[in-house]
Amino acid sequence: MKRTVGTVVRGLRAPVIHEGDDLVKIVVDTLLESSKEENYAIENRDVLAITESILARAQGNYVTLDNIAKDIQDKLSSTKIGVVFPITSRNRFQSTLKAIARAADEVIIQLSYPSDEVGNPLMLIEDLDDAGIDPWTDVFTEEEIKRVFSDLKHPFTGVDYLNLYRQTVEAEGADCTIILANQPKAILEYTDHVIAADLHTRKRTQKRLLQAGASKVIRLDEIMNAPIDGSGSNPEFGLLGANLSSDEVVKLFPINGEVFVSEVQNQIKAMTGKTIEVMIYGDGAFKDPQSQIWELADPIVSPAYTNGLEGTPDEVKLKYLADGKFKDLNGQDLQNAISDYIAGHASASQDQTERIGTTPRQLTDLLGSLSDLTSGSGDKGTPFIYIKGYFDKYSDQ
Numbered sequence: 001m002k003r004t005v006g007t008v009v010r011g012l013r014a015p016v017i018h019e020g021d022d023l024v025k026i027v028v029d030t031l032l033e034s035s036k037e038e039n040y041a042i043e044n045r046d047v048l049a050i051t052e053s054i055l056a057r058a059q060g061n062y063v064t065l066d067n068i069a070k071d072i073q074d075k076l077s078s079t080k081i082g083v084v085f086p087i088t089s090r091n092r093f094q095s096t097l098k099a100i101a102r103a104a105d106e107v108i109i110q111l112s113y114p115s116d117e118v119g120n121p122l123m124l125i126e127d128l129d130d131a132g133i134d135p136w137t138d139v140f141t142e143e144e145i146k147r148v149f150s151d152l153k154h155p156f157t158g159v160d161y162l163n164l165y166r167q168t169v170e171a172e173g174a175d176c177t178i179i180l181a182n183q184p185k186a187i188l189e190y191t192d193h194v195i196a197a198d199l200h201t202r203k204r205t206q207k208r209l210l211q212a213g214a215s216k217v218i219r220l221d222e223i224m225n226a227p228i229d230g231s232g233s234n235p236e237f238g239l240l241g242a243n244l245s246s247d248e249v250v251k252l253f254p255i256n257g258e259v260f261v262s263e264v265q266n267q268i269k270a271m272t273g274k275t276i277e278v279m280i281y282g283d284g285a286f287k288d289p290q291s292q293i294w295e296l297a298d299p300i301v302s303p304a305y306t307n308g309l310e311g312t313p314d315e316v317k318l319k320y321l322a323d324g325k326f327k328d329l330n331g332q333d334l335q336n337a338i339s340d341y342i343a344g345h346a347s348a349s350q351d352q353t354e355r356i357g358t359t360p361r362q363l364t365d366l367l368g369s370l371s372d373l374t375s376g377s378g379d380k381g382t383p384f385i386y387i388k389g390y391f392d393k394y395s396d397q
Contacts (some may be wrong), residue, residue, distance in 0.1 A: 001275055007389040010034070011374050011382030014217060019060035023050075024263045032271065040388065043274045045308065047387040048264065049371040052241070052282040054301060055254040061232035062249050063224050063368030068075050068239070069098035070226050075218050078193035079105040080089025084184050084205060087116045088154070088161035091244045092297050093197070096170055098218070099250075100195065101172035107167055113145075117198050122161070122180070123149050128258040139186050142166070142178040154296075156291060156344035178396045185212035195220070199299055221299065224252065240299035241282060254280065265306050279305035281375045285361075301368035313331035 012034050014026060027050060035042050067393055072081070081104040084094045088111070102105050113135055115121040128135055131148055142162055146152065153160050162178055169176035179186060188196055192215040193366050196205040202219045209217045221238040222244050224231070234241075234252045241253030254260075261278040282298035302309075371385040 005389070007387065008040075009370060009374050009387045010038070010040075010388075011378075011380060012384040012386055013206065013381050014054070014383050016045075017054050017383075021058045023058040024260065024267060025056060027264055027384055028267045028271070031268065031386060034386065042268065042274050042276065043388065044274050044276070046274070046276040046278055046393045047309070047367055047385075047390055048268075048278050049281045049367060049385040049387065050260075050264075050278070051371075051375060052254050052257075052280050052298070053243075053251065055257065055280055056251050056374050059232075059254055059256075061234065061252045061254055062167070062229070062245060063231045063233070063242075063252060065095060065099040065102065065248050065250070065307040067228040068096065068224060068250070069197050069232040070103035071101040071223050072100060072195070075222065076103070076193045076195070076216055078191070078216070079103075079339055080191045080193065082108045082110065082187040082194040083189040083197050084110045084187050084194055085112050085117060085196070085201075086121045086165075087118055087297060088122070088159075088165075088199075089297065090157075090159070090164070092242070094164070095244050096197075096242065097165055098169050098172055101169040103174075104174050106175040106177070106191075107169045108177045108179065108180055109160070109169075109186060110179050110184075110187045112182050113140075116294070118295070119201065119287065119291070120154060120308060121292070122152050122160075135182050137183070139181040141181060142180075145180050183207045187307075188212055188214060192193060192216070197224075199297065202240075207393060217322070234244050237299050237303070240305075253282070253298070258262075261304050261306050264318055275308075277306045277308040277311055277365055279367060280366035281364075281371045284372030285350070285365045286369050286373075295372070301362075302364035305364050309367065310360060312360055314367070330395040 012030050014030050017023060017026070025049070031042070031048060056215050081100060083097070086097065086109065086155055111122065112125045114125045125135070127149065128374060133148070148338065166176045175188060185208065188209070190211065194209055194214050194217045196209065196217055196219045198205050199315075202221065206217045208218055219238075221236070221240045223239045224233050225238040227233045232252050234255055236356050237253045239252070242250045245251040257280045261280060264278045265276060268274065279302050281302050283296045283301065285296045285301050287294045334390055367387065370387065374385050375382050
């Protein structure tokens with residue numbers, strides 16, 4: 001074996017991006033400067049990933065809370081609004097809740113339990129067992145649940161989201177009722193005008209509410225899907241993927257991502273002669289084993305990517321080849337046999353046994369998760385991730 005290095009991931013430092021910046025030029029210049037500084041080659045099928053928040057900032061894709069409130073008023077036409085299955089997040093949902101309260105006289109919030117959709121816990125499921133509670137059928141008011149569980153603080157942030165969300169609504173001059181239930185129809189005891197605030201199950205929730213008799217149900221992706229008074233918008237995702245920008249402003253998911261990634265790819269091709277793959281990434285799609293929190297609070301890991309990132313990995317399990325098909329070989333003979341086998345077999349003709357244990361996930365989900373873990377969510381200052389050798393195989397030298 002000649003090569004000793006496979007996949008290499010680099011976080012590329014970039015300047016602070018402002019609205020109106022030429023992000024294509026900034027991304028391309030950053031990559032070219034980095035390759036010279038660190039003495040690495042830009043090669044075909046390398047991957048350049050750009051975080052969604054940087055693109056949205058450059059695009060100026062922002063909305064105010066008043067924009068959101070007006071859109072909700074126009075679409076729901078009710079001053080008594082139900083909010084079903086929001087996640088418990090200050091960054092992701094509190095601002096949206098504030099805008100909902102501005103559009104209403106009364107807000108009824110229905111939280112799922114023992115945790116929200118992405119795993120933020122209100123209590124442990126074992127605690128429900130001990131208390132004899134069936135989360136599939138039992139419905140609780142805020143007062144009732146706090147008689148059972150006196151401490152509902154998030155184990156990592158220390159925030160009591162029932163208190164926080166009620167105070168957020170009341171600070172806008174609206175009345176607030178909070179219930180805990182996992183059946184969407186529970187909200188219809190209070191109002192039939194509802195916002196389905198869940199992320200990945202939103203269409204099913206909307207359908208179930210309408211079937212149960214709701215008059216109007218809108219999803220978060222149906223709010224701010226068109227501009228209000230000159231605001232930003234996202235026609236595909238609306239408020240999904242939005243997060244806090246300032247006290248009165250929310251940043252949306254970026255738009256026109258396909259144009260952006262294509263322009264970056266084309267400029268790199270013109271300057272280097274190499275065709276790299278380019279993608280935009282948001283939250284990674286992984287679950288933390290300690291906290292049980294699923295990271296994906298965005299509607300999708302990658303809202304835009306170049307064509308070479310379509311599909312799932314084309315891989316076989318080296319362990320199976322070494323321990324099974326070529327178990328009688330050792331040393332260089334084993335390496336040669338495995339390399340020749342991988343190089344000479346198309347995925348369509350592979351024995352499916354050889355693929356057991358490989359990862360049947362979308363390439364963009366895997367690469368987006370890798371990028372998100374590399375860039376982090378704090379002060380690393382590396383919103384561009386450059387990945388080399390991701391598509392290399394054992395047979396490549």
